[in-house]
Amino acid sequence: MAAVEIERLIRLLARLPGLGPRSARRAALAMLKRPEVLLQPLVETLAACAEHVRRCSRCRNLDVRDPCGVCSDAERDPKILFVVEDVEDLWAMERAGSFRGVYFVLGGTLSALDRVGPDELGVGALLARVAEGGVEEVILGLGATVEGQTTAHYLAERLKPLGCRITRLAQGVPVGGELEYLDEGTLEAALRARQPIV
Amino acid sequence: MAAVEIERLIRLLARLPGLGPRSARRAALAMLKRPEVLLQPLVETLAACAEHVRRCSRCRNLDVRDPCGVCSDAERDPKILFVVEDVEDLWAMERAGSFRGVYFVLGGTLSALDRVGPDELGVGALLARVAEGGVEEVILGLGATVEGQTTAHYLAERLKPLGCRITRLAQGVPVGGELEYLDEGTLEAALRARQPIV
CATH class of the missing domain: 1.10.8.420 (RecR Domain 1)
Structure with a gap:
């Protein structure tokens, strides 16, 4: 052998x-x-x-610098904070290239089964960061899964007293998606959130 | 990013x-x-x-020892030499665990397209090893592909003058194979090489 x-x-x-x-x-x-x-x-x-490679002490992204490349980029707008589940989500957003604010990486979703509570996700650090002031909008960019949405609701409750705007990503038909192949949940969400064309 | x-x-x-x-x-x-x-x-x-990790100087297997674990195992029979295309084939045979001779790793198959000739495969080293004496049987354990079988025929021609027995692996129905799902070539080979049950 x-x-x-x-x-x-x-x-x-x-x-x-x-x-x-x-x-x-x-x-x-x-x-x-x-x-x-x-x-x-x-x-x-x-x-x-x-x-x-280390975790960024501000957003918990992985980088060779601390603060990371995103946090230390003076061109980016620190008033908009995008909360993601994990580093891969941050990277995916950066590849899309359309977000010019900053991030906070939770490191997962709440899960009683896996014993992941608010402490494991650094919810305290997130709240402290928003409480510092300077953040006008928190985008809860968590996955459209049961766990992601549960975590988003929990975070929204905790963030509400801090007085910033709290938003989430739109749900609907993905670009290139054919209705025939989409699940009922997506179709229902897309219908509910339908928008005027003109 | x-x-x-x-x-x-x-x-x-x-x-x-x-x-x-x-x-x-x-x-x-x-x-x-x-x-x-x-x-x-x-x-x-x-x-x-x-x-x-180095290539074994005798059989070209990969190991931390030279000669490798197989070549230096006194329990194994150096009179039976099993020629394989690559190290993964040697490992597969060792996992099967039924062969107790030694190996020679060609490192590929002859391919005019990819400019792989006898020199690239170390055919000279194989012939020299058999010419040394002590090898009674060479098993050409190459893949049942066009390239594998072309290479096996070439090696058989070159080995013939050295006077050892030259064999190849049996072709037929793989263990667990259902006739319905086998290709015509395999079925034909299995029929041609059919064996008496008693």
Whole structure:
């Protein structure tokens, strides 16, 4: 069989999302067969990430700087705070490129089952940040899932006394979506929120 | 957007088989979010692999020892040499656990299109190893693909003058296979190689 080191590498890779034991083995072999092209650059890049990447102390984004690139960008508007579930959501918004405010990363959603309460999500830090003043609008950009919406409602309740505007993302037909393939919930939400064309 | 280091990590991960840009991003985030559990152990394990894993000088398997664990196992029979296309095939045979001889890893198949000739596959090293003497049987365990079988025929021609027995793996119905779902080529091969039950 393979050496202990290789087995350990396969086991670690198999813990990544989207990789199972078989694909982890393929990935490990691809690295080992091309040490100059894949293995060595990966060692260096991972080591650099392990050393430098930190959570931003303001928004909890992942970056090599603290405050992160978004928080320290003077062009962005700190009066609009976009609350996301996780870093991937922040990155997705940044790829879309249309939001010019700042973020706060919750790190998940409330879940009694998984014992994720307000403390685990840093709700205190979010409230403190808004209480500081300077934030005029909080956009609750959580997923349109049961957990996401429960968390959004909870946050809205807690944020209300602080006097800022609280909004959420629109629900409706996704761009490119065909009605035939959409679920009833989406169709109902889109109908309810229908808008005049002219 | 994400830091340069993180972007580089995602780009490198996306070059692994089975991972695209999206899954590479998910994998990178999974590592970065759990530095103690995933990122740090991966850095260490990859560095250990980069430092210690080498091609075995006898069979071209990947291992931290040279000769590799298989070649240096005194329990194994060096008179039976199993020729495989690649390291993953060697590992698959070892997982099956029924072969107790030794291996030679070609590193691919002959391919005029990809400019893979006998020199790229180390055919010279294979012939030299058999010419040394001590090998009584060469099993050509190449894939049942056009490239695999072309390569097997070429190797058989080159090995014939050396006087050892040359065999190949049986073709037929895979264990658990249902005739209904098998292709015509497999059914034809299984019929041609049919065997008496008693």
